[in-house]
Every structure is written in structure tokens, then in C-alpha cells.
Amino acid sequence: GFGLQNVINNFVSGLILLFERPIKIGDVIEVGGKLGEVRRIGIRASTVRTYQGADIVVPNSQFITANVTNWTLSDRARRIDITIGVDYASDPVRVQELLLEAIRDLPGVAPHPAPMTAFRGFGASSLDFSLLLWTRDVDDRLAVESEARVRVLKALRAAGIDIPFPRLDLRVREGALAPGPLPPPSAPPA
Numbered sequence: 177g178f179g180l181q182n183v184i185n186n187f188v189s190g191l192i193l194l195f196e197r198p199i200k201i202g203d204v205i206e207v208g209g210k211l212g213e214v215r216r217i218g219i220r221a222s223t224v225r226t227y228q229g230a231d232i233v234v235p236n237s238q239f240i241t242a243n244v245t246n247w248t249l250s251d252r253a254r255r256i257d258i259t260i261g262v263d264y265a266s267d268p269v270r271v272q273e274l275l276l277e278a279i280r281d282l283p284g285v286a287p288h289p290a291p292m293t294a295f296r297g298f299g300a301s302s303l304d305f306s307l308l309l310w311t312r313d314v315d316d317r318l319a320v321e322s323e324a325r326v327r328v329l330k331a332l333r334a335a336g337i338d339i340p341f342p343r344l345d346l347r348v349r350e351g352a353l354a355p356g357p358l359p360p361p362s363a364p365p366a
Contacts, residue, residue: 186220189241190236200217201214253312256324258328260328260332261299261304262305263339268295271295278328279307282309282327285324286309300342
């Protein structure tokens with residue numbers, strides 16, 4: 177009884193997919209934590225090819241009852257968000273100018289909406305910025321993002337702006353500590 181109920185559920189879900197078309201062959205979707213391209217939509221199940229090269233057979237009821245993200249339902253354009261932290265001594269206005277200059281004329285970046293930057297906040301060891309840009313095709317996203325990061329790094333280095341990394345000062349003392357309050361720190365050597 178339960179097996180037949182699942183078969184009928186998947187069959188009806190397949191009909192819904194074929195007529196409503198919330199997903200189509202070639203769409204980039206995320207279902208059940210897996211991201212891939214829809215390769216086949218069948219009556220009982222559909223095939224999704226992941227970017228690692230695996231084919232996943234997904235029961236059609238998953239597309240109807242579970243959360244499905246369709247990255248290409250309305251169009252193939254996607255936003256790329258790049259987060260950058262720079263040294264506190266940096267001029268925020270100059271950093272934002274450099275970020276936009278770095279990606280100017282980068283192939284694959286859509287002119288509309290125009291790329292933009294935002295000063296996001298004060299980090300533990302950096303001033304934090306975001307560079308937001310759009311690519312026309314989700315398939316180009318990784319290449320465009322990688323090239324944008326390379327250009328940003330080169331531009332910041334050429335301008336003498338450092339990208340800090342977290343630092344930790346550690347003092348090591350010899351011997352075991354006795355229970356109780358810690359002794360006051362000694363003065364650093366001159």
C-alpha cells in the first residue's frame with residue numbers, strides 16, 4: 177500500500193512538473209542540498225547532474241514537496257559578492273574607487289545593474305568592504321569571480337593597501353602555575 181502510494185505521488189508530481197514547468201531541462205537547481213543541472217524530467221523521477229559529475233535521480237515528489245531553488249527559472253544572470261578586508265590605515269573612499277577600477281572592462285560583468293561597493297563595517301583586524309557585481313550567465317560565475325578577485329588583489333597591492341590577517345600574541349612561561357590569581361605580566365625586553 178505505501179509503495180503504491182509513493183509511485184502514484186511521484187507520477188502525479190511528474191505530471192505537475194510537465195504542465196506547470198517550475199523546472200525545465202537545462203535549469204540549474206538546488207534540491208536536498210545538492211546543486212546541479214536538470215538533465216531529464218521523467219514521469220516518476222528526474223535526473224540532476226551535479227557539478228562534480230554525479231547524476232542524481234530525484235523522485236518528482238521532492239520537487240513538489242521540498243524546497244527547490246531554481247537559479248535559472250527567470251533568467252541566467254547572477255550576482256557575485258566579494259568580501260574584502262583592508263588595513264585600518266586605508267582610506268575607505270580610495271578603497272572603494274580601487275575596487276570598481278579593478279573590475280572595469282572585466283569580460284562577463286554585466287553593465288546593468290552596475291557594479292557597486294559598500295563599506296560593510298569594522299572587523300577585528302580590518303575595514304570590511306563588499307564588491308557586488310552581476311554576470312549575465314550563471315555558467316560564467318566562477319570564472320568571472322576568480323578573475324575579479326585576482327584583479328582586486330593586484331589593484332590593492334599596487335596601491336600599497338595591505339590585506340591584514342588575524343594575529344595572536346602568545347606568551348609562554350616556564351613551570352606550572354599555582355592555583356590562584358595570575359602574576360602581573362612582565363615588561364617586554366628593551
